[in-house]
Amino acid sequence: MKVCITSTGPNLNAEMDPRFGRCQYFIFVDPESMKFEAVENPNLGAAGGAGIQSAQLVINRGVEALITGQVGPNAFTTLQAGGVKIVTGVTGQVKEVLEKYKKGELASLAQGPTVGAHFGMGMGRGGRKTAPSPPSAVPSVPELPSEEIKNLKETARQLKEQLNKITERLEKLEGKK
Incomplete structure (x- = not known):
């Protein structure tokens, strides 16, 4: 099984990045062996469509589950169509989050997107210039x-x-x- 966790840094000691489409790094990891690969997000500075492009990257890597803070509607739809289980509303250090996932302490599937369309725009990227809102407190239900x-x-x-x-x-x- 391969899991993807959004991260602020290139290793398991980094904090999770709450954003999906514009996260700094994707950590692709095998939870059993703990072997991982850190990939810089090529869509971080995309003018638009960062969520969909990031979702396609995750799907193309053969990921079975994504663990992140928030996912927009287009990325959610793309990930869901690609058969990726989506776990949202998660924060903390990557390795701690991975341990919780292995123990079954994280919900297995988000019901829907946790942020609205064009949420990642702004902050100097030509959007609404608003700060991100905190992760959704709505629990994920299969x-x-x-x-x-x-x-x-x-x-x-x-x-x-x-x-x-x-x-x-x-x-x-x-x-x-």
Whole structure:
């Protein structure tokens, strides 16, 4: 099993970064062997879409579970569609959080995004210039299979809609319409 934890530093002694899409580092770790790889977040300074791009990076690494503080709606949808279990509202030192996860002391799945759309924008990146809010205190609860099916179908519908809009925009820009 491979787990990803958002981090402020490149090792297990670092504190967790509460942000997902714009965290400083992703720590990819095997909880059994404790072997890990720290990867600087290439999307930290992205003008937009940092959450989705970070979610794709996590999915492409074969991660089964993500542990972070907060996840926006687009990243949440992407991670969920990629089959990644999402644990939110977590703070602390990376190695301590990992130990809690191994002991089953962390909830296994977030119900939904913990921050609104465009939450990561701001703070000098052209957004609302507001400080981040504290992590959500809402506990994570596993979904029933019927709820998961419904949510995955809705996610697929939204992704198809987004893809259609992107395709239309590309065609317009390329002069095909």
